Amino acid sequence: DIQMTQSPPSLSASLGDEVTITCQASQDIYKYITWYQQKPGKPPRLLIRYTSMLESGTPSRFSGSGSGSDYSFSISNVESEDIASYFCLQYVNLPLTFGSGTKLEIK
Amino acid sequence: QVQLQQSGAELAKPGSSVKISCKASGYTFNSYYITWIKETTGQGLEYIGYINARSGGTNHNEKFKGKATLTEDESSSTAFMQLSSLTPDDSAVYYCARDCYFDFWGPGTMVTVSS
Numbered sequence: 001d002i003q004m005t006q007s008p009p010s011l012s013a014s015l016g017d018e019v020t021i022t023c024q025a026s027q028d029i030y031k032y033i034t035w036y037q038q039k040p041g042k043p044p045r046l047l048i049r050y051t052s053m054l055e056s057g058t059p060s061r062f063s064g065s066g067s068g069s070d071y072s073f074s075i076s077n078v079e080s081e082d083i084a085s086y087f088c089l090q091y092v093n094l095p096l097t098f099g100s101g102t103k104l105e106i107k
Numbered sequence: 108q109v110q111l112q113q114s115g116a117e118l119a120k121p122g123s124s125v126k127i128s129c130k131a132s133g134y135t136f137n138s139y140y141i142t143w144i145k146e147t148t149g150q151g152l153e154y155i156g157y158i159n160a161r162s163g164g165t166n167h168n169e170k171f172k173g174k175a176t177l178t179e180d181e182s183s184s185t186a187f188m189q190l191s192s193l194t195p196d197d198s199a200v201y202y203c204a205r206d207c208y209f210d211f212w213g214p215g216t217m218v219t220v221s222s
Binding site: 034036042043044045046049050055087089091095096097098099101 | 151152153154162166168169170178202204208209210211212213214215
């Protein structure tokens with residue numbers, strides 16, 4: 001199974017900051033990574049697929065990049081509505097595997 | 108619009124089974140897989156398996172083989188997951204989601220296993 005090591009587990013940011021979350025895969029995942037946002041009591045929402053492709057409705061302040069086994073997800077100009085948990089998923093190999101999540105809080 | 112509607116919360120006894128449903132609307136059901144995911148505080152999100160809504164073919168995470176049985180009814184655009192031989196470790200929120208990168212999710216079904 002591919003292990004997805006996500007960091008940091010939590011982030012505290014001020015409004016307007018830029019934050020970055022990373023996911024390191026245990027092997028090359030050929031850019032087959034997605035990023036999700038999850039708010040308490042809600043299902044996750046797909047933000048980005050295939051490393052950097054924004055889903056319809058995803059604000060442009062969200063972005064993703066990476067290759068090989070190292071990937072990152074960024075939010076520029078953090079807004080209050082971005083308070084949530086974020087996690088990655090690799091979908092190159094079965095079983096699909098998730099990162100452990102990052103909780104974003106506002107200072 | 109695409110929607111996945113899941114059945115309601117379940118309270119089950121250890122050793123029993125539950126069957127959760129996921130009714131799809133807003134798209135052609137048999138054009139996509141339905142994937143099932145388990146969410147717990149301790150383990151986070153785990154892939155259980157998927158069902159090909161066209162062929163009925165399935166794939167299971169080894170960890171959930173023998174625990175989860177995936178089926179579908181194309182006539183009602185509904186996917187099902189039966190969880191058997193329940194233990195407290197099966198207490199979780201279970202989601203269905205569309206396709207292999209989960210572009211749409213159901214609201215989740217909470218399963219609580221307790222005597």
